[in-house]
Amino acid sequence: MEDILRSLGVTANTLLESEKSFLDQKGYLPLKGLFVDQLEQLRKRTQTLLTEEGDNAGWELEAASKGAVQNKKDEGTDRLSNLVDKGTAFSICYTHPRVLAAIAHVLEYDFRLSSLNYRASLPGHGLQPLHVDWKSAVDAGDYQVCNSIWLLDDFTGQNGATRIVPGSHLWSRRPQDVLSDTLEDHADQIPLLGKAGTVIIFNSHIWHGGTKNNSQSPRRAIHSYFCRRHQPQQTNQEEFVRPQSLRGMPEEVRYLLDA
Numbered sequence: 720m721e722d723i724l725r726s727l728g729v730t731a732n733t734l735l736e737s738e739k740s741f742l743d744q745k746g747y748l749p750l751k752g753l754f755v756d757q758l759e760q761l762r763k764r765t766q767t768l769l770t771e772e773g774d775n776a777g778w779e780l781e782a783a784s785k786g787a788v789q790n791k792k793d794e795g796t797d798r799l800s801n802l803v804d805k806g807t808a809f810s811i812c813y814t815h816p817r818v819l820a821a822i823a824h825v826l827e828y829d830f831r832l833s834s835l836n837y838r839a840s841l842p843g844h845g846l847q848p849l850h851v852d853w854k855s856a857v858d859a860g861d862y863q864v865c866n867s868i869w870l871l872d873d874f875t876g877q878n879g880a881t882r883i884v885p886g887s888h889l890w891s892r893r894p895q896d897v898l899s900d901t902l903e904d905h906a907d908q909i910p911l912l913g914k915a916g917t918v919i920i921f922n923s924h925i926w927h928g929g930t931k932n933n934s935q936s937p938r939r940a941i942h943s944y945f946c947r948r949h950q951p952q953q954t955n956q957e958e959f960v961r962p963q964s965l966r967g968m969p970e971e972v973r974y975l976l977d978a
């Protein structure tokens with residue numbers, strides 16, 4: 720896997736040592752200004768897909784996660800899923816060397832894309848329970864999944880920025896096992912604030928969740944989510960990504976998708 724990542728531009732120095740240790744200790748890492756140049760294109764493409772797909776938007780995630788842990792209702796949000804299949808504009812979300820280096824750091828050079836989805840919390844909505852994206856608690860270091868949020872809008876104190884509890888990926892506990900109400904604010908939670916064009920990596924075993932959007936506009940983001948290679952993908956790329964979308968993709972990228 721090191722060779723694959725090297726051919727995609729990941730080197731030992733792609734992340735600073737200080738960034739790696741921040742990610743280890745806090746469980747998240749903001750990477751500022753990573754896709755400012757692609758921002759408009761991604762906003763436009765996701766808006767077109769929302770219009771085209773209408774009420775069906777997000778169907779692949781629902782179909783893929785029937786009966787699984789992540790099959791939860793998320794009222795008041797716009798969702799798109801299976802974005803690998805929906806345009807080369809999204810390829811930056813699973814090939815950016817800085818992102819791949821951070822995922823490799825958490826998942827020990829043993830990962831594939833789990834899913835590529837869009838989530839916008841609409842005005843007045845978006846609050847989620849504190850949760851981890853895994854079915855059970857894991858020992859610190861034994862991480863199975865890692866996420867990255869691609870900020871299509873500024874994440875502010877008002878518009879439903881994701882909340883996380885820094886360091887909670889080290890606790891080997893899930894919020895629902897210890898909190899009486901996972902919807903409540905946690906004393907140690909912080910909002911992930913940042914400018915549009917930023918990517919925030921977060922270890923998916925960290926306690927996190929969407930917050931209510933108190934602004935007048937949707938808070939839009941793409942989630943590029945990765946899992947260990949032996950774990951099931953949230954969206955099976957081989958099943959959902961059509962041959963015409965895979966055609967012409969470099970072998971290394973197909974390896975990352977496992978498609």
Ligand SMILES: O=C(O)CCC(=O)C(=O)O
Nearest residue numbers: 838880881927928929930
């Ligand atoms: O979009 C967000 O703010 C967080 C979403 C999330 O954690 C989830 O859908 O599991």
